[in-house]
Amino acid sequence: MQTLANYIDGQLVAPQTGSYLENINPATGAVYSKIPDSNERDVDAAVTAAARAFPAWSGMPAEERSRYMMRVAQVIEEKLDAFAAAECDDNGKPLWLARTVDIPRAVKNLRFFATAILHTRSDLHETDGQALNYTLRRPRGVAGLISPWNLPLYLFTWKIAPAIATGNTAVGKPSEVTPMTAHLLAEACVEADLPPGVLNIVHGTGVGAGAPLVAHPNVPTISFTGGTVTGREIARTAAPMFKKYSLELGGKNPNIVFADADFDKALNESVRAAFANQGQICLCGSRLFVERSIYDRFVEQFVAAAKAMTVGDPRAADTKVGALVSKAQYNKVLSYIQLARDEGGTILCGGGRPDDLPERCRDGYFISPTVITGLDHLCRVNQEEIFGPVVSIMPFDSDDSVIEMANSTPYGLSASIWTQNLMRAHRVAEQLAAGTVWINCWLLRDLRVPFGGVKQSGVGREGGDEALRFFTEPKNVCVAK
């Protein structure tokens, strides 16, 4: 069984506690590696190494930082198969998905920010003939980066790349549920000769390693992606310390299909939006609103498509829906399906474990794509984030009524609209409370655009220039003429 290590000051090291957590493959339910159960002493060692590396790294020409990052990206790309297999075994997602989406996107994150820093602009404001103001942007020091389990390497590199590209050094805390690709990333950094201390990775639980990182006095910047409850806890620690923080949190995203939509495209993409990555993407369209005149036909075909999805071994090429990430997540999703029954919903398909799983997956955490109808938009199932292969479909009668229902949750991460009416598309998009609105598409990502949510989906924005600004501090220099 493999024993993972922390990555501190350029070295792969054991946790100072000497204790380890079990890492479980969710497709089999079996323990397959051991993860450092780090504590505040490991975090402190990592922060100390990062602080020591900061002057040289931040003072290095951007071109050189860029070259290091491009080398790390190159190593990951060369080991694509190993990374994809690790992500599949850790997370339960289909291997083909990790291989074609998650890992290539992680490589893209590194390359995007490694090259973005070669093309930045500076601001200059002239004050009516009296002065010139120019704005310098400087890295903030050691960044604390905490990521979740659903898109492990993608979201980890989404934070690491802009942080170190702009000259910060970093301490990353990947999810203890999916640590394997972070461990491979550490090995890739060693192979790419990334200077010691620029990136440090401390494994462990949220309470054991995440909380001390957030509370560390020498970590002025915190970038967190995860659940809303954890985000609240992090803000409680970081705000009184006047840290700069960004919180990317949960979602309960509406997917709105108007009668004038391209029916087949809306149907196929809505199925993908509901069940991709077992429904464990913060951007999944878990509330599906369909205009009443096409509702029956749409629901019938949606259910047929959901039933046709192969649920099975994530390693198999024809698997569309793999395992949920953990037993806890599996039980949580099942409890929401039961709640849907209790709230008067009708389960049109799925609703539990498939009965034709292969032998290897007998003890894994699988739930068939589940479609629920008949629930009020204000019931708990339609208000709370389930984060599994479960979608609730509701009919609507007018633009205004669907906008009201769509905006009725405490979340506001993303939304999708399917219509061929251009005016309606723009009007509805403007009125939806969401950080991202997709029109006639879903999960189309451009790394340059601001990314984040409103309401309880988060604070701050990541992506492109927003990330470059987040990880740097502006300083105005006023020069009298």
Ligand code: NAD
């Ligand atoms: P989580 O909040 O349980 O954990 C996320 C990370 O925070 C983990 O690394 C965990 O160890 C750490 N953590 C837990 N408690 C902590 C504490 N007190 N202090 C510091 N760190 C702590 O989230 P999860 O279950 O791993 O991920 C699923 C959630 O993430 C869902 O709610 C999903 O919507 C959200 N998510 C949001 C986005 C986005 O961009 N908005 C993207 C992906 C996932």
